[in-house]
Amino acid sequence: MKRLVAASLLGALLLAGLFPLYALEIRALREGRTVWLHTVRPGFRFALGFTHSVEHCPVWDYLRVDEQYRMVLYKTAFWSSRTGLPYAAFGDEVFAVEGDHFAISNMHRVIPGLQQWVSRQYGNTLLLGDTRRVDLAGLAGDTLLSIAVTRMPLWSYVTKKLDLTFT
Numbered sequence: 797m798k799r800l801v802a803a804s805l806l807g808a809l810l811l812a813g814l815f816p817l818y819a820l821e822i823r824a825l826r827e828g829r830t831v832w833l834h835t836v837r838p839g840f841r842f843a844l845g846f847t848h849s850v851e852h853c854p855v856w857d858y859l860r861v862d863e864q865y866r867m868v869l870y871k872t873a874f875w876s877s878r879t880g881l882p883y884a885a886f887g888d889e890v891f892a893v894e895g896d897h898f899a900i901s902n903m904h905r906v907i908p909g910l911q912q913w914v915s916r917q918y919g920n921t922l923l924l925g926d927t928r929r930v931d932l933a934g935l936a937g938d939t940l941l942s943i944a945v946t947r948m949p950l951w952s953y954v955t956k957k958l959d960l961t962f963t
Contacts, residue, residue, distance in 0.1 A: 817953055818865045821946040822922075824936035825911070830956050831935040834924070836945060838863045843923040844912070844943070851876040856923075859907065865945050869905040873897050909944035
């Protein structure tokens with residue numbers, strides 16, 4: 797019986813290595829460690845927000861995961877259109893006023909990965925759905941983060957999640 801259990805566990809581990817999955821992975825670059833991980837599928841949507849350092853206004857970038865598991869920027873919203881902020885739409889994009897802010901929509905900009913300096917002072921936030929907010933600076937302090945969709949074997953995902961749980 798013990799051999800059957802051991803063989804089953806070994807088989808499960810081998811199979812877990814064969815089945816890849818995709819995850820939105822946030823890494824603290826200085827420390828070289830994963831600080832946040834969430835499985836994704838095509839159609840998964842999320843947003844990244846921050847307070848602009850010069851204009852002191854909110855900026856939100858809306859992204860989705862496409863069928864090739866790439867991050868695609870499909871909309872950006874901003875409360876000023878001055879220094880360092882968008883000012884025009886390109887191609888088929890649409891520049892509009894939406895209530896109290898500006899937005900560029902109908903975007904299709906493939907983003908292979910983001911490196912973003914996060915700081916408590918700028919309120920860097922990851923938004924999942926309409927309500928789940930993740931304070932990015934709260935994950936690793938004021939630091940440079942890498943945000944990307946990563947392909948990994950199931951066992952790697954589980955190992956990283958366990959590390960996050962017990963760290």
